[in-house]
Amino acid sequence: MKYAWWPGCVARGATPELYTSTVAVLKRLNIEFEEMHDFSCTGAGVLQERNLKLADTLNVRNFAIAEKLGLPIMTVCSTCQGVMAQAHYRVMKDPAYLKEINGVIAEEGLEYKGTTVIKHLLWILTEEVGVDELKKHFTRNLSCISVAPFYGCYLLRPTNALGYDEKPEREAELDRVIEATGARFIDFAGKKKCCGFPILLINQQNSLKMVANHTGAAKDGGADAMVTPCPLCHLNLDGYQDKATKRNRPDHQKVSLPIIHFPQLVGLAMGIEPEDLGFQKHMVSTKDLLATVRSKATPVAR
Amino acid sequence: MQATVRVKRHNQELPATHGKFQEFSFDVPANTTVLDALIKIREEIDGTLAVRCSCRASICGSCGMRVNGQARLACKTKITDVSKDGAPVTVEPMGNMPVIKDLVTDMTLFWDKVRQVEPYLQPSGPEPKGEYIASDESMTHLVGVMNCIMCGACVSDCTALEVDKNFIAPAALAKAYRFVADPRDGAAKQRLAKLNEYGGVWDCTRCYYCVEVCPKDVAPMDRIMKLRDLAMEAGYNNTPGSRHTRSFARSVKKGGLLNETMLAVESTGLFNIPGQLAQAPIGIKSFIKGKLPNPLGHKIPARKRIKRVFEKVEAERK
Numbered sequence: 001m002k003y004a005w006w007p008g009c010v011a012r013g014a015t016p017e018l019y020t021s022t023v024a025v026l027k028r029l030n031i032e033f034e035e036m037h038d039f040s041c042t043g044a045g046v047l048q049e050r051n052l053k054l055a056d057t058l059n060v061r062n063f064a065i066a067e068k069l070g071l072p073i074m075t076v077c078s079t080c081q082g083v084m085a086q087a088h089y090r091v092m093k094d095p096a097y098l099k100e101i102n103g104v105i106a107e108e109g110l111e112y113k114g115t116t117v118i119k120h121l122l123w124i125l126t127e128e129v130g131v132d133e134l135k136k137h138f139t140r141n142l143s144c145i146s147v148a149p150f151y152g153c154y155l156l157r158p159t160n161a162l163g164y165d166e167k168p169e170r171e172a173e174l175d176r177v178i179e180a181t182g183a184r185f186i187d188f189a190g191k192k193k194c195c196g197f198p199i200l201l202i203n204q205q206n207s208l209k210m211v212a213n214h215t216g217a218a219k220d221g222g223a224d225a226m227v228t229p230c231p232l233c234h235l236n237l238d239g240y241q242d243k244a245t246k247r248n249r250p251d252h253q254k255v256s257l258p259i260i261h262f263p264q265l266v267g268l269a270m271g272i273e274p275e276d277l278g279f280q281k282h283m284v285s286t287k288d289l290l291a292t293v294r295s296k297a298t299p300v301a302r
Numbered sequence: 303m304q305a306t307v308r309v310k311r312h313n314q315e316l317p318a319t320h321g322k323f324q325e326f327s328f329d330v331p332a333n334t335t336v337l338d339a340l341i342k343i344r345e346e347i348d349g350t351l352a353v354r355c356s357c358r359a360s361i362c363g364s365c366g367m368r369v370n371g372q373a374r375l376a377c378k379t380k381i382t383d384v385s386k387d388g389a390p391v392t393v394e395p396m397g398n399m400p401v402i403k404d405l406v407t408d409m410t411l412f413w414d415k416v417r418q419v420e421p422y423l424q425p426s427g428p429e430p431k432g433e434y435i436a437s438d439e440s441m442t443h444l445v446g447v448m449n450c451i452m453c454g455a456c457v458s459d460c461t462a463l464e465v466d467k468n469f470i471a472p473a474a475l476a477k478a479y480r481f482v483a484d485p486r487d488g489a490a491k492q493r494l495a496k497l498n499e500y501g502g503v504w505d506c507t508r509c510y511y512c513v514e515v516c517p518k519d520v521a522p523m524d525r526i527m528k529l530r531d532l533a534m535e536a537g538y539n540n541t542p543g544s545r546h547t548r549s550f551a552r553s554v555k556k557g558g559l560l561n562e563t564m565l566a567v568e569s570t571g572l573f574n575i576p577g578q579l580a581q582a583p584i585g586i587k588s589f590i591k592g593k594l595p596n597p598l599g600h601k602i603p604a605r606k607r608i609k610r611v612f613e614k615v616e617a618e619r620k
């Protein structure tokens with residue numbers, strides 16, 4: 001198994017712990033990867049509102065680079081995954097459009113034929129590795145903690161572009177991985193809603209209400225932590241949580257809910273040291289969570 | 303086939319079931335819709351159940367409700383579409399609007415928002431002798447958005463509306479686009495000016511719920527994105543939203559990647575000192591944690607080629 005890894009901008013910028021924990025988990029699973037230094041930004045849905053064709057061209061250029069290498073693309077961000085999947089869906093259903101775009105990237109010696117597979121790490125672990133195989137790598141039983149999922153819009157909608165017709169189980173893959181770690185799974189209605197990040201810099205008041213609603217509901221439901229496959233959700237739910245909850249919760253108290261990246265949860269279950277997964281880099285302290293894991297997690301029974 | 307339907311009841315006169323889910327199980331033919339099942343309950347099991355419907359053929363838009371947590375037309379949803387192996391189907395009234403009784407919501411908010419965008423043609427200039435003529439090409443791309451049957455599904459599940467009732471919300475914004483993009487309309491500029499204000503096009507979170515739940519493929523969010531572009535093209539650029547999008551595009555054009563630090567600074571407005579200071583505590587905390595992105599931005603080796611792509615595609619548009 002080898003992938004063209006696109007970390008996206010956030011894993012190399014504001015959430016370096018996502019980068020570290022992804023590499024740590026891939027190594028444990030012996031999954032080979034080559035980081036794509038020549039890919040451009042996917043547009044994150046923002047460039048798309050300025051000029052859709054421009055954004056599609058940048059994405060097709062990335063697909064063509066991976067195709068040349070003969071590698072599927074691996075993403076670690078719900079937004080990168082969703083935006084790429086949508087671009088792919090649009091060009092594949094309109095051959096004339098793809099031809100036009102190929103005309104633009106031809107100057108670089110590129111042409112996209114349409115064969116690149118694009119998968120988020122979450123789907124690689126659940127569909128390619130498989131949850132049963134993944135569990136064989138788990139050494140720490142996390143039954144001492146309760147974990148709520150938060151998917152990120154772009155990994156969920158629009159379902160037609162994301163392949164849900166063929167793979168309806170994608171709707172609950174994160175739930176399944178949480179359960180596989182032994183952690184108590186905390187369900188809540190907000191898990192499929194918007195984290196508010198896209199409007200953080202546009203309408204902060206509304207954005208923070210979303211952060212407070214989701215982190216508050218998960219905490220009230222008994223969660224010790226929330227796990228997300230999207231670093232943009234992480235940025236908002238972690239970085240702005242104190243401000244959001246102090247402002248919007250009825251008691252004006254912070255909820256102090258650690259927001260952990262998907263590979264950090266998997267890494268913890270694999271017995272990797274929390275420092276090697278970057279837990280010390282979070283804005284909301286992960287100390288209590290890790291203390292519980294250190295003192296109460298049991299080895300996985302074989 | 304056996305069907306099990308769990309219906310959220312809302313009727314203060316029936317306190318035993320008010321606010322609770324009530325479960326009904328019965329035999330139905332395989333092609334039964336959720337609406338058929340509800341009508342069967344009302345006619346054969348419990349006459350107090352309130353359901354709104356008319357056409358039963360996804361035309362009138364009156365049977366919007368949440369099925370398994372997502373807004374849908376009950377008459378367009380087969381039980382087998384939403385229930386595997388006879389699993390119970392959950393039916394609730396639409397969200398974001400008050401409930402009148404059981405599955406019937408009060409759609410005043412929906413209609414108020416549609417009215418707010420003045421959903422009628424406002425031609426300018428002298429009236430033509432006969433009808434207003436528009437070419438096929440200038441109108442066919444609007445057919446999709448004209449398919450809206452005003453069912454309210456998109457408004458029910460809109461995540462921006464959930465936190466701010468001031469948001470104009472997807473159905474009305476899609477309708478606004480329909481007129482802004484109509485070649486016969488003369489008020490596009492004024493419409494865009496209003497849509498650019500608080501509660502307008504920039505408050506959408508791009509969560510895709512409206513696109514996903516719309517039973518008529520109106521894709522409201524895609525229309526909102528077009529309205530943003532048209533507003534920027536029309537010169538309405540002094541909003542955080544417009545600054546955000548343009549800053550984003552500039553940084554990708556320059557380095558192939560996003561410059562997050564400049565994005566925060568530029569979206570807030572370079573000279574918006576209180577706004578900049580409000581961002582500062584989180585910036586300082588990120589810095590201490592060793593995660594403040596390089597303010598000069600990331601650059602990829604192929605950035606010159608990215609710039610070429612920008613220039614070529616941008617030139618095509620002009």
Ligand code: SF4
Binds near residue numbers: 459472507508523526
């Ligand atoms: S994409 Fe925008 S308009 Fe549509 S449901 Fe989400 S927030 Fe509302």
Ligand code: SF4
Binds near residue numbers: 454455457518
């Ligand atoms: S846009 Fe779609 S979901 Fe919204 S009211 Fe119109 S038909 Fe219903």
Ligand code: FES
Binds near residue numbers: 354357360361375376
């Ligand atoms: S009853 Fe008319 S749309 Fe469903």
